[in-house]
Amino acid sequence: MGEGDDHSLKSKKIVFVTVGTTSFDSLVKAVDTREVRQALFEKGYTHLLIQMGRGSYVPNKYSGEPGNSLSVDYFTFSSSIAEFLKSASLVISHAGSGSIFETLRLQKPLIVVVNEDLMDNHQSELAEELADRKHLFCARPQMLYETISVMDLASLIVYQPGNATPVAKFIDKFIGFSNNE
Structure with a gap:
């Protein structure tokens, strides 16, 4: 992560937004603001694809003008978001x-x-723990613009899924088990 030139002429740099199977209108509204779209565009992204789930708030679609603005599209559900994640x-x-x-x-x-x-x-505690370990950025909907504006992708550390010990220790601590080793 963090490698590559943000100003390269890649055809698409997609931001994929997912709310899962629930409703999370405050997230969809946050990414649908002009300031968030502009911040993403200024970071070199070209497309914004929003999976809005059961939400009632419908974001605005934009076709986007190459070199001038972000293209925005949305959908409610997909049988699998794996391909969207891979292309993001x-x-x-x-x-x-x-x-x-x-x-x-x-x-x-x-x-x-x-x-x-x-x-x-409890999900927020997991997200905050992983953010403290620099595997991801964590934000509240009203802070999304600021998070995008100041984020430095080069500061992220690749998560190594093979070692579950740190996560297991966190879960043990969270539910009150002591580690006698």
Whole structure:
């Protein structure tokens, strides 16, 4: 991650946004703002694809003018988001562990946006722990623009899925097990 020239003439640099199977209108609204679209465009991205799930907020579509603005499209659900993740240059995701770990496994830069409307939000603790370890960026919907503006993809550390010990220790600590080793 972080390699490559942001100003290269690649045909597409896709930002894929996923909310999973739920509704997360505040995330969809955040990526649909002019300032977030402009920040993504200024970072060299060309396309924004939003998977909006069960949400009621419908983002605006834009065809985008090459060299001038971001192309924006959306859909509700897909039987598999794997292909969208693989083609993405940046993923902006809800805090679901499946979406997080699939994106990290593909070594894609990731911004996890925490849904503050969820009552018992253990997902945010996982996202914040992985952000502390510099595997991803973590944001709240209202802070997405600022996160995109200041993010440095070169600062991210590739997540190594083969070693579950740090995550297991975190889970053990979280549920109250002590480690006697």
